[in-house]
Amino acid sequence: MNGRLMPAAEATVSVFDHGLLYGDGVFEGIRFYHRRAFRLQAHLARLTLSARALALSLPWDQAALTRAVAETITAAPDDAGYLRLVVTRGVGALGIDPRSCRQPNLFIIADRLDAMAEARRRGARLIIAATRRLGADGLDPRIKSLNYLNPILARLEANRAGADEAVMLNAAGRVTEGSADNLFIVQGGRLLTPPASDGALAGITRAVVLELAATLGIAACEQPLTPYDLYTADECFLTGTAAELVPVADIDGRPLSHCPGPLFSRLDQAFRALIERECRNKPPAVTGEAE
Structure with a gap:
């Protein structure tokens, strides 16, 4: 979360985060197999375009995001699993105006997800x-x-x-x-x-x-x-x-x-x-x- 590895129970966002309050943010779901992300650059490219469409500045470039994904996979307990990479607008005042949000939050969750x-x-x-x-x-x-x-x-x-x-x-x-x-x-x-x-x-x-x-x-x-x-x-x-x-x-x-x-x-x-x-x-x- 924002550059620091931590247990999921310790990862929190403010109740004033506009991602929570208004769904203002973007995400990618990414699979990893044998501890390697599958089609990672395609996911990061889509994340970048989604953020650009929302006028949301990503806090890291793609090289840094790639390293963060690799670090999260290395720390994950399983060789295969699912990542959720989320970027929120960040903390701001109540009201939908995003100008009060100074710094986006970025977190990557590693977990199991076997949908359907x-x-x-x-x-x-x-x-x-x-x-x-x-x-x-x-x-x-x-x-x-x-x-x-x-x-x-x-x-x-x-x-x-x-x-x-x-x-x-x-x-x-x-x-x-x-x-x-x-x-x-x-x-x-x-x-x-x-x-x-x-x-x-x-x-x-x-x-x-x-x-x-x-x-x-x-x-x-x-x-x-x-x-x-x-x-x-x-x-x-x-x-x-x-x-x-x-x-x-x-x-x-x-x-x-x-x-x-x-x-x-x-x-x-x-x-x-x-x-x-x-x-x-x-x-x-x-x-x-x-x-």
């Missing part, structure tokens, strides 16, 4: 939420901010329905993503995912899947999708740093043709192999992976 582990084994059950994704003309989805109220409302719907995840539509009725993950479908051997312009986060794992699809010769593209496309898809799966790759079994009670499907299985295998190539038998990241 059971769903990964049996296939996730999805619903389409009534809660709509905020439009990009109001809050651009490329900003990974601390304010998650919109997807939290969708996740509450999934909880009440006994589902694993909620798919969010935009105001035009097109698919954006899950409450905390990107979404892919397979139709006729083609891999399709909603574009960021429809409200999807430009996910790091999403980008990796598109990269792997190109390597495997799988036709893939960004394309606007509707609930009909989800209901009639041959396969569907979720991607995210926390979730990794999760096959989908049914959507709104409609079973998918395949779960896990053949394309998902190929991509999941390639994803695991990529992690091994980039993270195994290498020292903890001190400069980050080249992108």
Whole structure:
């Protein structure tokens, strides 16, 4: 926290921190395997852009952030886990005006997070939420901010329905993503995912899947999708740093043709192999992976 390693129980922020009071800040979730951060530089680049979009000055440059991540991984009790890198606006006066916030707070949490582990084994059950994704003309989805109220409302719907995840539509009725993950479908051997312009986060794992699809010769593209496309898809799966790759079994009670499907299985295998190539038998990241 702000350059000092400490037990989680000792890490605190002021009740006047605008990250707590107003969700004013940015974050990245980062996986590490074999004590090496996966796709670290892509995460730090997105963090930088999110902060710039909020006119939030990062207290450290990318080299210092990379060293801090490496130090946190070294101190973590496990060889693999999840990091949450958070930058808040910092302490300020009550009221949303950020000018009173003089110094951002930056902390990195190392913990375990196995999101949707059971769903990964049996296939996730999805619903389409009534809660709509905020439009990009109001809050651009490329900003990974601390304010998650919109997807939290969708996740509450999934909880009440006994589902694993909620798919969010935009105001035009097109698919954006899950409450905390990107979404892919397979139709006729083609891999399709909603574009960021429809409200999807430009996910790091999403980008990796598109990269792997190109390597495997799988036709893939960004394309606007509707609930009909989800209901009639041959396969569907979720991607995210926390979730990794999760096959989908049914959507709104409609079973998918395949779960896990053949394309998902190929991509999941390639994803695991990529992690091994980039993270195994290498020292903890001190400069980050080249992108």
